[in-house]
Amino acid sequence: METITLSISEIIEMAWDDEVSFEAIFEITGLKESEVIKVMRDNMKPSSFRMWRKRVSGRPLKHSKKLKYGLCI
Template sequence: MSITLNAADLSRVIEMAWEDRTPFEAIEQLYGLTEPAVIKLMRRELKPGSFRLWRARVSGRATKHLKIRSPEINRAYCPTQYKR
């Protein structure tokens, strides 16, 4: 199954994938992309060096996976991230 994303959604998925506190499950719930699909998308959309940096950053990161995430983390972003 192939999911087609418009430019705005593609940009948002990439942004969510880079965010430390946004779990892959949230991306799947919003956009229907599983973790392997997000990895494939990131490999396709990022420059090779950026992809390697991203993979090193998210590999084994507990906050990117709900099953290994601390139950104390109940939000996806820092309270000061979206200032008004």
């Protein structure tokens, strides 16, 4: 699958979206979960980054391996 180059703000928007898993972000952009986390850390205020990490850490939708029905995009 061909990856798409997105702006930082588009990657951040996808990462904040509850319906877009890290696997879907990887398929679209080629960025691994750790790279998405680095983009978020480098481009957000520390308090916003901590809020986002806390929010996505326990969400099964951000990890499609935990989903019952595959990707939710």
